[in-house]
Amino acid sequence: MQPTVVLTIGASDSSGGSGLQADLRTLAALRMHGASVVTAVVSRNTRDVADLYPQPTNVVTAQLTSVLDDLPVAAVKTGILPTPETAVAIAARARNGALPNLVVDPVLTAATGSRRGLIAAYERLLPHASVLTPNREEASALLGWDVVTPEDMAAAASQLSARGPRCVVITGGDFAAGADAIDVLWADGEARVLHSPRISSRNTDGSGATFATAVAARLAAADDADAAVAWAKGFVGRAIGDAAEWRLGNGPGPIDQFGWSSLTLR
Ligand SMILES: Nc1ncnc2c1ncn2[C@@H]1O[C@H](COP(=O)(O)OP(=O)(O)O)[C@@H](O)[C@H]1O
Ligand SMILES: Cc1ncc(COP(=O)(O)O)c(N)n1
Numbered sequence: 219m220q221p222t223v224v225l226t227i228g229a230s231d232s233s234g235g236s237g238l239q240a241d242l243r244t245l246a247a248l249r250m251h252g253a254s255v256v257t258a259v260v261s262r263n264t265r266d267v268a269d270l271y272p273q274p275t276n277v278v279t280a281q282l283t284s285v286l287d288d289l290p291v292a293a294v295k296t297g298i299l300p301t302p303e304t305a306v307a308i309a310a311r312a313r314n315g316a317l318p319n320l321v322v323d324p325v326l327t328a329a330t331g332s333r334r335g336l337i338a339a340y341e342r343l344l345p346h347a348s349v350l351t352p353n354r355e356e357a358s359a360l361l362g363w364d365v366v367t368p369e370d371m372a373a374a375a376s377q378l379s380a381r382g383p384r385c386v387v388i389t390g391g392d393f394a395a396g397a398d399a400i401d402v403l404w405a406d407g408e409a410r411v412l413h414s415p416r417i418s419s420r421n422t423d424g425s426g427a428t429f430a431t432a433v434a435a436r437l438a439a440a441d442d443a444d445a446a447v448a449w450a451k452g453f454v455g456r457a458i459g460d461a462a463e464w465r466l467g468n469g470p471g472p473i474d475q476f477g478w479s480s481l482t483l484r
Pocket of ligand 2 (some may be wrong): 237
């Protein structure tokens with residue numbers, strides 16, 4: 219049997235916690251083949267981000283053309299799109315129908331240049347997204363108002379769905395400790411609040427990237443969006459829990475997509 223191919227379009231994270239490294243680890247853990255298009259190179263460790271070097275847009279589109287000309291890509295996930303030009307180029311491929319089962323994880327904190335320009339470019343991508351996965355801050359930036367409570371998240375998800383994605387999940391990983399991990403899913407014209415136990419851990423780097431990539435992987439495996447989101451939420455919770463005792467670096471470290479910590483082999 220052949221592995222399913224999923225393409226991730228995003229940035230390299232030198233610490234290995236998030237970005238393409240987290241996405242490819244997630245796909246490998248799910249027994250899928252990951253292809254990757256590098257949009258930027260991020261110099262960072264677990265403590266801080268030192269710098270982000272966008273790749274020229276033609277370098278990004280050349281990688282995309284090479285992959286799409288040959289590999290049977292079943293789903294696509296986007297992470298950091300560092301410039302409006304790059305985001306517009308990706309949107310053009312999506313409009314041509316070249317990016318199936320597209321999951322858009324809008325990373326706006328990493329924008330270089332005009333954030334407004336990047337938001338405008340995202341508007342062109344959203345109509346082609348199967349699933350959009352902003353956290354509360356990213357949803358706030360896309361909409362221009364502060365998304366705070368679960369009620370806000372439901373309203374925001376509804377408003378974002380009007381911009382074209384078939385399904386929207388607003389993630390609430392940053393809610394105050396002690397509460398459940400709450401996400402709000404908008405699908406088929408209604409909002410649903412998804413609860414899972416909040417895992418206490420300082421290591422949550424790459425949770426959003428892992429979640430969005432797991433959604434893309436499950437769409438590639440023919441789950442519908444609700445089932446893919448529910449599955450991905452379970453997967454990321456397990457990965458956070460398994461890495462809770464890790465001390466890799468002095469800041470928030472990576473999560474355990476492979477479940478290495480539950481293996482007895484060391
Ligand atoms: N401590 C946690 N325990 C359980 N699930 C979590 C925890 N932190 C985040 N999640 C889940 O991980 C996924 C990614 O969410 P989030 O952390 O908000 O993304 P981002 O990294 O983009 O901010 C969501 O499904 C969220 O509920
Ligand atoms: C290189 C890099 N750094 C950070 C993120 C955001 O990740 P998350 O959505 O998990 O916060 C990302 N997608 N890529």
